[in-house]
Structure formats: structure tokens, C-alpha cells
Amino acid sequence: MNDKLLALLEQDCTLSTEQLAALCDRSEEEIRAAIEELEEQHVILGYHAAVDWARTDREDVTALIEVQVMPQRGRGFDRVAERIWQFDEVESLYLMSGSYDLACIVTGKTLREVARFVSEHLSALEDVTGTATHFILKRYKDKHVIYETKTVQEEGFVFS
Amino acid sequence: MIDYTSVLAGTIQAIPPSGIRKFFDLLSGMNDAISLGIGEPDYPTPYHIRDAGIWALEKGYTKYTPNAGLSDLRRAIQTYLKRRFDLNYAWDSQILVTVGGSEGIDLALRVMVEPGDEVIIPTPSFVCYAPLVSMARGVPVQVETKVENNFRLTAQELRAAITPKTKVLLLPYPNNPTGGIMGREELEAVAEVLQGTDIMVLSDEIYAELTYGRHHVSPANLPDLYERTIVVNGFSKAYSMTGWRLGYLCGPKEIIGQAIKLHQYGIMSAPTNSQYAAIEALNEGDNDIAVMREDYDGRRRYLLAGFRRLGLDCFEAEGAFYLFPCIRSTGLTSDEFCARFLQEQRVAVIPGSAFGPGGEGFVRACYAASMHDLSEALHRLEQFLADLKK
Numbered sequence: 423m424n425d426k427l428l429a430l431l432e433q434d435c436t437l438s439t440e441q442l443a444a445l446c447d448r449s450e451e452e453i454r455a456a457i458e459e460l461e462e463q464h465v466i467l468g469y470h471a472a473v474d475w476a477r478t479d480r481e482d483v484t485a486l487i488e489v490q491v492m493p494q495r496g497r498g499f500d501r502v503a504e505r506i507w508q509f510d511e512v513e514s515l516y517l518m519s520g521s522y523d524l525a526c527i528v529t530g531k532t533l534r535e536v537a538r539f540v541s542e543h544l545s546a547l548e549d550v551t552g553t554a555t556h557f558i559l560k561r562y563k564d565k566h567v568i569y570e571t572k573t574v575q576e577e578g579f580v581f582s
Numbered sequence: 583m584i585d586y587t588s589v590l591a592g593t594i595q596a597i598p599p600s601g602i603r604k605f606f607d608l609l610s611g612m613n614d615a616i617s618l619g620i621g622e623p624d625y626p627t628p629y630h631i632r633d634a635g636i637w638a639l640e641k642g643y644t645k646y647t648p649n650a651g652l653s654d655l656r657r658a659i660q661t662y663l664k665r666r667f668d669l670n671y672a673w674d675s676q677i678l679v680t681v682g683g684s685e686g687i688d689l690a691l692r693v694m695v696e697p698g699d700e701v702i703i704p705t706p707s708f709v710c711y712a713p714l715v716s717m718a719r720g721v722p723v724q725v726e727t728k729v730e731n732n733f734r735l736t737a738q739e740l741r742a743a744i745t746p747k748t749k750v751l752l753l754p755y756p757n758n759p760t761g762g763i764m765g766r767e768e769l770e771a772v773a774e775v776l777q778g779t780d781i782m783v784l785s786d787e788i789y790a791e792l793t794y795g796r797h798h799v800s801p802a803n804l805p806d807l808y809e810r811t812i813v814v815n816g817f818s819k820a821y822s823m824t825g826w827r828l829g830y831l832c833g834p835k836e837i838i839g840q841a842i843k844l845h846q847y848g849i850m851s852a853p854t855n856s857q858y859a860a861i862e863a864l865n866e867g868d869n870d871i872a873v874m875r876e877d878y879d880g881r882r883r884y885l886l887a888g889f890r891r892l893g894l895d896c897f898e899a900e901g902a903f904y905l906f907p908c909i910r911s912t913g914l915t916s917d918e919f920c921a922r923f924l925q926e927q928r929v930a931v932i933p934g935s936a937f938g939p940g941g942e943g944f945v946r947a948c949y950a951a952s953m954h955d956l957s958e959a960l961h962r963l964e965q966f967l968a969d970l971k972k
Contacts, residue, residue: 434953441953444884575825579606581709581936582621582758582824 423448427456428465433566435469472567476560483557484513484529485536488522489544490552499523502549511539522554533557597713602936605920609930616959618947619930621758621904623822627859628870631821634862635855643854649846651679651830652857658864659830666868667790669802669813675835678842679852679860683788683816683829685845688714690784690812690831691750693840695720699749704735705938706906707754708786712938720749726940729897729908733762737771744775750782753801756789759937759946760906761899766799773806782837783811788829789902791820791871794879796900802832812837817856819903820871821863826856878903881949881956888960889947892967903950906934910943912970919945926969927962 426446430437443450460466475482491502499517506526507515514527526544530536540555561569587595609615626632650656656673663669671677680686687710695701697719703711705724712722725743727733740751751772755764764772776783783801790798802811816829831841863870882899889896889907896907909919916933924930934944949956 437953438957440887441884441957444887445880445953447880447883579610579620580622580824581600581602581606581932582818 423452424456424460424465427453428460431457431466431469472565474561474569476569482529482531483533483536484527484561485540486556486558487526487528487540487544488554488556489524489526489550491523491547491549492551493523494549502547505547505549506544509539509543511536511543522552593717593719597716600709600936602932605924605930605932608924612924612928615924615928615930616951616955616962617930618949618951618955618959619932621948621950622824623819623874623903623950624952625822625874627821627823627826628863628867630866631823631859631863631870635826635859638855638858643858645854647679647851647854647857649851650677650842651852652854652861655679655857655861655864658861659832662864663813663815663832667798667800667803669800669832670808671813671832672835676832676838678831678838678845679857680816680829680831680845681849681852682818682827683786683814684710685849686814686816686829686831686841687711687784687786688717689841689844690814690833690837691715691720692718693837693844694750694782696749698747700745700747701750701752702740702743702748703752703938704739704754704757706733706757706759706934706941706944707752707937708758709936709938711752711754721747723748724939726938727760727762728940729760732900733757733760733897733906734764734768735772736768737775740772740775744779744781748779748781750784751776753783753785755785755787756793756798756901758789758902759904759932759934759941759944760897761902761904762897763793763796763901764799764801765796766803769799769801769804769807772801773804776810777806781810783807785811785813787813787815788819790815792875792878792903793901794875794882794899798901809834817860817863821860821867822870822874823856823859823863826853826859828852828856828860878950881951881953884953885947885949885956885960888956888963892960892964903948905947905949906944907947908944912967914970916942916945923963923966927966929959929962929966 423446430445439450439453442453493499494501511528511530512526513529516525518525528536528539540553545553656677659677660671660673663671691714695718699720700723701715701720702723702725704727715722723743725739727735785801801807802813812833814831817823885905886896894907896905899905916935920931920933932946934941
């Protein structure tokens with residue numbers, strides 16, 4: 423049941439306990455208990471809305487930064503990753519295979535703000551040996567959500 | 583000046599206009615209405631199926647296909663029917679690809695029914711059967727099924743409806759609007775009643791993939807019924823492909839052969855693009871169906887629990903994507919209920935009376951809608967029922 427419950431919540435965390443109970447074919451009590459347990463176990467870490475800021479007045483800039491680092495003896499990449507994720511500008515951080523080590527997604531109000539973050543904070547870390555910054559121009563899809571105005575066909579009210 | 587009533591055929595003039603047309607016109611003018619009215623999946627066609635249609639267009643596959651349909655599609659239908667329902671139909675003589683299941687129903691009736699022939703139609707059921715029988719100059723004989731029998735056709739009801747003029751028995755299961763299904767046992771009882779007659783069975787199985795808790799059984803699965811059964815199926819409901827207009831008809835080659843003749847003159851061939859998409863659906867779409875079915879099942883339980891919580895008796899539908907709650911406790915007719923529910927709370931459900939005898943006192947709600955809409959519809963229903971009591 424938990425996998426189904428998690429998939430439903432990941433898709434729409436506003437579903438009510440009653441709705442989740444029907445969708446999982448369980449009682450509301452079972453659903454409440456399962457969610458509580460999943461939260462305690464840190465399987466569920468939070469609940470989010472998918473926001474398309476591009477439709478608001480807020481102007482911001484997002485960049486994907488490839489980061490090369492020198493892993494530390496005994497701690498690998500984790501120590502430096504932790505130092506990077508502490509910055510509020512860092513939206514996401516992943517350890518990667520391939521030609522660089524960490525993928526860091528950073529959001530700032532302006533291009534200059536992101537640039538300053540890279541030059542003053544990220545590159546200043548002694549374990550960081552190189553960065554490559556790619557600015558994100560447009561978000562089409564994120565976590566299965568499409569960020570584009572839906573157009574709909576003319577539908578017939580067909581009695582079927 | 584031409585008097586058109588004298589020009590138009592009596593058969594078509596005798597068919598009453600759809601009673602709920604007005605209702606839909608009203609609905610289409612409301613922006614904030616929630617529609618649980620239209621029997622249509624709320625998903626778009628799965629992308630890999632759409633992509634197969636796009637691919638066919640890119641390749642320039644835009645000509646007529648063989649009258650009976652692409653041979654690859656008919657082969658795929660043969661394989662699919664065997665795999666999913668253990669049905670045996672030969673692609674080259676027993677399968678015809680049609681423009682939706684509806685064309686299949688029309689063709690099957692027109693190749694069998696002669697003036698005065700009776701066609702038994704269990705009701706409540708989908709609205710097209712009786713008019714199509716009438717257009718074939720047959721006589722629709724509607725048999726009311728009962729909620730206490732889970733809206734199944736009983737042997738007793740069937741026996742009482744048979745006369746020497748009975749030509750066809752229509753079996754609309756899984757049923758729209760009730761959600762009733764016929765199990766093997768009930769079909770065996772039907773087989774027993776039909777034994778020794780020449781009565782044919784036209785089985786509308788458009789919702790065959792959408793059953794909950796148990797697998798669909800076709801009358802054609804019963805050896806005693808196979809030779810007298812014509813199966814209608816299609817892609818609209820199973821693969822969310824309503825707008826592609828594609829279905830198929832399977833049955834004895836003698837019947838299918840005549841249906842192909844009629845189809846070739848009236849239609850020529852089903853849309854080519856849709857046929858290529860349908861091959862993809864049949865070969866690679868089992869998982870899409872499984873996902874949709876599970877999703878519908880969850881919404882079915884949600885809406886059912888909601889109706890019952892609000893005090894409406896409701897048969898636990900076993901198939902299709904409709905619930906058919908009884909609204910007699912409100913003191914309203916099903917027409918009144920639907921008109922007022924739409925006007926006062928802006929939620930559209932369909933009056934049971936539209937589905938023939940036995941439908942009065944019920945309304946049809948389609949749960950192929952988002953959880954958000956279902957939740958809001960229940961909320962508005964609660965308000966509506968409370969207002970009625972004032």
C-alpha cells in the first residue's frame with residue numbers, strides 16, 4: 423500500500439484522507455497511520471506546490487552549475503556537498519557520474535546575484551576545483567508537471 | 583414550398599429527439615459547471631499511441647485501407663482478443679474494423695433485422711439501441727432489469743420477452759449506465775433459454791476492459807453461445823480514444839461478410855490514421871489499461887462511498903465508469919433532480935429516465951473525472967440535498 427500511497431501523494435499532496443482511503447482501498451485510519459509513520463521515518467520529507475513563477479511578477483534566474491570537487495579522505499563528497507547545500511540559493515544538489523561531480527541548481531533574483539554566488543561562495547570553497555554555469559532559459563516540464571498553457575480542443579457534448 | 587415531413591422517412595421522424603439535448607445546451611453555457619455527464623475517459627490517449635498515429639501521417643499513410651480494416655490491425659485484434667478474453671476470431675474472415683463501436687452495432691442490426699423482427703434490449707442501457715433497431719424497421723422490445731438483481735438480465739425476464747418474432751438479443755454488459763455485469767453463471771442461464779432457437783446475441787463489450795474485482799466474460803466464451811454471438815468492441819473506452827472513432831465487430835463469418843458489404847458501401851474503410859494508432863494500442867497498451875483501470879477503481883470507491891455517506895442508495899457498479907445512485911429518497915423525478923442539480927449547484931449528471939424503462943428514480947454519474955471534480959461534486963451534492971430538505 424505504501425508505494426501506492428506515496429505515488430499518489432507525490433502526484434497530488436492535497437488529496438484528502440478520505441480520497442486517499444478510497445484510492446488505496448484502505449480505511450481512513452489506516453491512511454492516517456501510514457502517513458504518520460512515513461513522515462516519522464523521513465520517507466515523506468515535505469509537501470510542495472508546483473509553482474510557475476514565470477507567470478507571476480517575480481523575476482528570478484535559475485542556473486545549473488556543474489561543480490568539480492576534490493573528495494576528502496574518509497568523507498568522500500559528502501562533506502563538501504553539505505557545505506554547498508547550506509546556502510539558501512541552492513535549490514537542488516546531486517552527486518553525478520561523468521565529467522563533473524556535483525550538479526547544483528541555484529536560484530537568484532538576478533544574473534549578477536547568481537554570478538556572485540558562484541564566484542564568491544561556491545568557487546571560494548577550497549575543495550571546489552572548477553565550475554561551469556548554465557543558465558536555464560525556460561522550464562517546460564518539472565516532476566511530471568508541464569509548464570505550458572494547455573490548449574483544449576472543441577469538445578462535443580456527446581451522449582455516450 | 584416543400585413539406586419536409588412528407589419527404590422525410592417515417593422511421594426517422596418517429597424517433598424522438600434526444601431528451602437531454604437541451605440539458606447539454608444548458609451545460610455548455612456554464613463555465614463553472616462540473617460535468618459528470620459525458621461518458622468519456624478524462625485522460626488523453628496515451629502518448630505512444632498518439633505517436634503511432636503521428637508516425638503514420640509522417641509516412642504519408644493517408645489512403646483507404648482494405649474495407650475490413652488493415653490486415654495488421656485485424657491480426658492484432660485477433661491476438662488481443664485471445665490474450666485478454668480467450669476469444670477465438672479469425673482475422674481474415676471474422677473481424678471487421680468499424681467507425682467506433684456504434685457503427686458495429688448499427689451494421690450488426692441492419693444485416694440481421696427485417697421489418698417486424700423483435701430485438702430484446704435490457705434496460706436501463708445506452709441510448710442508441712432502440713433507435714437503431716427502429717431504423718432497421720425492427721421492433722425494440724425493452725426489458726427492464728432490476729437493481730435487486732444487480733441490473734443483470736435474468737433467465738426469467740428473458741424467457742418472458744421472447745416471441746416467435748424475436749431475432750436478436752442485445753447484451754449491453756458491462757453496462758452503461760448501471761455498471762452491472764453478467765457473469766458466466768448468468769450467461770449460462772441465457773444460453774439455456776436460447777437453446778434450440780435461432781435468436782442471435784449482439785454483445786456490446788465496449789467496457790470489457792473496465793471491470794472491477796472480476797474479469798469480463800463474453801457470451802462468446804460459452805461454447806453454446808459462440809455461434810450465435812456477435813461481439814462489438816472498440817478503442818474509445820479502453821484506451822481513451824473516443825475521438826479516433828474506431829471499433830470492431832467479430833462474429834460468424836457469414837454475418838461479418840454481410841456487414842463488410844454494408845460497411846463498404848456506407849463507410850468504405852475506417853480512418854487510416856486511427857487504424858495505425860490502434861495497432862500500437864493493442865500491441866503495447868496493456869499497461870495503459872491497467873493503470874487507468876486502477877485509477878477508475880479508486881474513483882469508483884470514492885464516489886460510491888460519498889453517495890452512500892450522503893444517504894443515496896447506490897448499487898456497487900462492477901464495470902464501466904458510471905455509478906447509478908437511486909434518488910427516490912429526494913422525492914424528485916430523475917429529470918427534476920438533474921435539472922435542479924445543474925441549475926442550483928452546477929453539477930451535471932444524467933437522468934436515469936434517458937436510459938429506458940427502469941431508469942426512472944436513478945441518475946447516472948460518470949466517475950471518469952478528476953478527484954478534485956468528484957470531491958467538489960460531492961460537496962455540492964451535500965448542499966443540494968440539504969437545500970431540498972429545507
